[in-house]
Amino acid sequence: MTEQTDPPEPGTEVLRVERISKRFGPVTALRDVTLSVRTGEVLGLLGDNGAGKSTLIKIVTGFHRPDSGRILIDGREIALRSVAHARSLGIETVYQDLALVDELPVYLNFFLNKELTAGPFLRHTAMRRRAAEALGEIGIDIPSVGAEVRTLSGGQRQAIAVARAVNTAARVLLLDEPLAAMGAREGGQILRLIDRLRTRGDLAVILIAHNYSQVMDVCDRVNLLQHGEITFDRPSAETSVAELLELVHAEYRTA
Template identity: 70%
Template sequence: MTEDILRAENVGKRFGPVTALRDVTLRLGPGEVLGLIGDNGAGKSTLIKTLCGFHRPDSGRILIDGEEVHLRSVGHARSLGIDTVYQDLALVDQLSVYHNMFLNREVVRWPFLRNRAMRRLARQHLEEIGVNIPDVTVEVARLSGGQRQAIAVARSVYSARRILLLDEPLAAMGAKEGAQILNLIADLKARGDIAMILIVHNYAQVLDVCDRVNLLQHGTITFDKPTAETSLDELTDLVVAEYRRGRLNPGVR
């Protein structure tokens, strides 16, 4: 158990009459990249939000480095080294790159913002993980989708540094921009000091960058394998089989 940097044990979460998570057990090793796949509504985003302190589980427990924790908030989770990049990125279009990098984490010498320090640190952080943003003073609204995603990832890396949760980081991206983000994830993986959980719908991408894959179905982990021991055909067959069961039994979950 202590070999896992993050572990969820028998986690359940309900929203009124709706059960989003059922007895979920999930583990993440140090420096590991875990691919989390599943159909829409399977509970993937709910699980991510539970692991980052946004939701509190109704049952089960969460452990970091083998010690049980009770995550009180997203800020509490961040203080323990967990941060999340959501699909909507939580960037402010009208603010500069460097202001977005330090959004809600501003460097202050009361009562003033230390803009020069934030510009320098933003350039340093982006360069260290290989993200090319020529001008950190430009408004985020003027950047491409891939650049915006890279800024969100860089912000989380340097606020958390241990565990990064990525909720569909490649959504609505073209092939070129998606490849840039996959390369960024691969570079972070090569550093070996950041563990990641990655929600991706493209199973080929999961096999490219992840060490292990979990399939979440109806709020439960039903499949857990190293990516080296599975294949695109196997992952596709699992999801197609679920789709066919749903077609044959439309009222059964």
């Protein structure tokens, strides 16, 4: 169950991590990372493989505890105890594997592990109706909520996983490489979905990616993570893919 908090005003800072560091034995995965995101904002967290993105996600979602630094939600410092604790505060993540069951229909995937019941029986009609309503509200078009997930395209599957996360009263949504292995058409569908989520005004989105050109148009602001450090934080309108690539190339030239 999600902890009850007053919904933030659009544009207010909902999540901040301050001076987060994390080591695994001799390896420093994150070093003094500060990051923030506001409601109605899409933040692009960009960086190559091995930059520290996965470690940062796991800290924000309560899977890892930082060695130093702090996490604030609505300006209040929170010590995240677990993934379940983070979810209770409205922090949801859609990972690359999507956690969908191919053999189940869309509506049962939508309510996976949160099925509506009446005594020992599943309330199939209610789940079908609510799933269809939730998908329709954010403009997701699928043939039927009764269709097995395995029959759907990659873009449709990704959209269902996103809608399921949003339906849990998410306030911060982390999307882990949502465009990976997608063609231009399906990737465009997901970018339009992210844009629609922005217009809701009650959700902050962190979009994790290593392909900069795919996400620049949908992000309000970008952070570049390099070797465990945030080296760049700027509104996307004030930068370009070329500038980001130059920063990355400069990193390799000096490595």
